[in-house]
Amino acid sequence: MRRLFQTWLLLQLHGVPGVRVDSENQTSHGVTSTTGPMSMVGGKKNDTLQKVEDFLSVAMGNQSTSGIVGVAKNTEGDFATMKTAFCFNLASSLAAFVAFTALRALVPAVYGKDAEEVAAANDGPRPLLALEPPRYRVRSLGDVASALFGWISVVRSMQEEEVVARCGLDGLQLLELLRLGGRLAALWGGAIMCLLCPLHFYLHLQLSNEGTLLSRTSLNGLAVDRLERHHHLLLIWTHAATVWFVVLAASYEVYAAQSRFLTRRFEWLKRIPEPRAxxxxxxxxxxxxxxxxxxxxxxxxxxxxxxxxxxxxxxxxxxxxxxxxxxxxxxxxxxxxxxxxxxxxxxxxxxxxxxxxxxxxxxxxxxxxxxxxxxxxxxxxxxxxxxxxxxxxxxxxxxxxxxxxxxxxxxxxxxxxxxxxxxxxxxxxxxxxxxxxxxxxxxxxxQASGNVTAAGLLLLIFIVWAPLIATFMDRVEPILLRLFEDFPAIQHLVQGVLSTGALKMFMAFLPTLLMAIISNVLTLKAGTWAQLKLQDWYFSFQVVFVLLVTAIVGTILDVLAKVLAHPGEVIYLLADALPGFSNFYINYLMLGCLLHVFDLLRFVQLAKYLLARFARGDNDPSEARKASEPEDQDSDGMGARMAKITLHIVVASVFASCCPLILIFAWLYCTIGSLSYGYLLIYAETKKPDMGGSFWVKSLRHLFAGLAIYVLLMVGLLSRACGPSREAPLVAALALLALGLGFHRFSALSWETLPFEAIVEVDLAxxxxxxxxxxxxxxxxxxxxxxxxxxxxxxxxxx
Structure with missing residues (x-):
């Protein structure tokens, strides 16, 4: 696997078609690099800022950020690439699932917590159902099926009260976020795929018989200016109506989910023990x-x-x-x-x-x-x-x-x-x-000086992240060139799996780096609050360097300068940069499904447990389990997990109209994630300090921000398609008002404290x-x- 990844780096360095995108690809979409107006002071260049821009440009080697991190532009061979990636991910997931089933039986202490641990986490005995995963005796094929999949029904049917007792309200709301994402993907997909996919397919056929099923059902590559007038009007007004549907459906589902959360939150607040209460x-x-x-x-x-x-x-x-x-x-x-x-x-x-x-x-x-x-x-x-x-x-x-x-x-x-x-x-x-x-x-x-220092360090990471990756790749090029000659026939695998895997690998370093700043520079009242801050920072970083990375041509300073100079050009920047990369993000979601299954294996905890048992001499499995827990809280803590899940939902929402098929993989991602995280949180992992749903509320706010990006993208696309006519883009832009009203309704639900009458009832009772x-x-x-x-x-x- 390491050699394959190194091969992917070589393909990036040598510009294999379809694997990377450079500045010329971006320019062809209408996005051009700025000349750095940010460094203009009083009509003259500021020498310091100019030196910074020159240094970053040299470090990036005149490459686009998307090309550096491996985000590939859509090509005709993407459908074959996607099939290869799907087969690879499916086979790897099945192998990982079989390994998980075997390890769960061989090393139960790593993959399950006993009743005593659950009771201790809840400060005393408590009536709990299904404390232990069912034990199976394999006597027939039915027993084999139960051993493999029996835990799934237990996880799905477990009562909310017991889930909260075992993993806290934060754990329950993480699962609820995945269920919300699944509902949104199903709701959007049911309408959009039935409406836009046939429309795109029909309009593509009117222009050409070439293309794959993937390209024909997408808006990408459709020559709108060549359509007949009635077809043109049908397309743009259907997309304008779709924008409203996506916004209204999401606002309704989020409000309903937040209303259900209030009931759980108030019950959680009532049960807070003294002295915290x-x-x-x-x-x-x-x-x-x-x-x-x-x-x-x-x-x-x-x-x-x-x-x-x-x-x-x-x-x-x-x-x-x-x-x-x-x-x-x-x-x-x-x-x-x-x-x-x-x-x-x-x-x-x-x-x-x-x-x-x-x-x-x-x-x-x-x-x-x-x-x-x-x-x-x-x-x-x-x-x-x-x-x-x-x-x-x-x-x-x-x-x-x-x-x-x-x-x-x-x-x-x-x-x-x-x-x-x-x-x-x-x-x-x-x-x-x-x-x-x-x-x-x-x-x-x-405390104030620490906050200022942390903000400066965060800004520094935003600016130098892409140049650092480019510098690293330039250093390893001579070594990778020799390895590339050994693997001449793996282009589809590299494009479909390892390119998205490389992006995830680059982003995997971030939580540790961000947590180091948060823990050592910021002032935090509690350790779990570090996870809340990490959720904010990590999500913002992922939006920029995963979702919006294709809009970064040159350095991030260039893009900021262009946006500040012409704020109204943001919609065109998004419209020119994002739609042409939708196929990459389908592969990105597919790889996310695979990683959900791999999370079940708990390799790090297994290694720590075996070390404690056989090297350190902890004969008691419970003591060895304590030595192996918890999981890495930088990349697998509640903040990082919620940020990653929210990003995947946002990615699906942004590309929902451009490439409706992405919603299928978004639904798969959320469904598989709810099962894998359900098992990990309920059965395997230790209970963490509970923030009572704070991560959930922050994730919903991030989701609203992602929907705003979607609306701006569609307004830009419709503006490009309509030419001088502005009716359809204006109708789509008005969806921002509906989104704002939805956010206002969501924010009006007070969740932080109990109503005073409820507090009095608790005291009286x-x-x-x-x-x-x-x-x-x-x-x-x-x-x-x-x-x-x-x-x-x-x-x-x-x-």
């Missing part, structure tokens, strides 16, 4: 409120003493206390290993040898631990004295206030506490186990009273009798 995160505290006692007194004066249960100021403990605590935890692990070495187990595993390579003396670790505990106690006392004295070196400007009831907590969220609205801001806190106290302890000025999950204090500052080792891994991909 009754606590507020308070930030930008003035100096006079920066201690536990002062913060408690301030809110007690506003809401009465009986309303306030506790208050906690976030401490700055990074200088010494946090380091001492981590050293204590490490010594406890070493002591445990040393004690294990003394047991007559018959063999000494590598784990014990690794953690105790210096000494095997239990007494040594005991003495070291006692000394650290003494130093820790002294430092802890100094920190607490600093809190009582309101020492600014110890007390941060953030804290937590816990109320005695939900209704008082809700009332405390409403008012503006100071004339300066930037002071004493309150919000719902994250999960107690997910709070990033280190970030909360930062000064506001440091004493619902979930007694259920408690975590506490809002730093682990190194917890009472000694409650402190527990924090060796459990986070599920957010951050430290």
């Amino acid at each position: 009754t606590t507020l995160l308070v930030e930008n505290l003035p100096l006079e409120c920066r201690s536990d006692f002062a913060l408690h007194q301030y809110f007690a004066r506003l809401f009465s003493r009986e309303a306030i249960k506790s208050a906690y100021i976030v401490r700055r403990t990074d200088k010494r206390l946090k380091r001492l605590f981590l050293d204590m935890e490490r010594l406890r692990d070493d002591l445990h290993c040393a004690q294990h070495m003394r047991e007559p187990s018959g063999s000494r595993h590598l784990q014990s040898a690794w953690c105790c390579y210096r000494r095997e003396d239990v007494g040594f670790y005991t003495r070291e631990l006692e000394a650290l505990q003494e130093a820790f106690a002294k430092e802890r006392q100094a920190v607490e004295e600093g809190v009582m004295a309101m020492d600014p070196q110890v007390c941060s400007c953030a804290g937590f206030v816990t109320f005695t009831s939900r209704r008082m907590c809700m009332l405390a969220r409403q008012p503006q506490y100071r004339a300066d609205s930037s002071q004493l801001t309150v919000a719902m806190p994250p999960d107690p186990e997910d709070v990033r106290y280190h970030d909360l302890a930062k000064d506001p000025q440091l 004493d619902r979930e009273r007694g259920k408690h999950h975590g506490n809002y204090w730093q682990v190194e500052c917890r009472p000694l009798d409650r402190r527990a080792s924090q060796t459990q891994k986070r599920g957010d991909g951050t430290d």
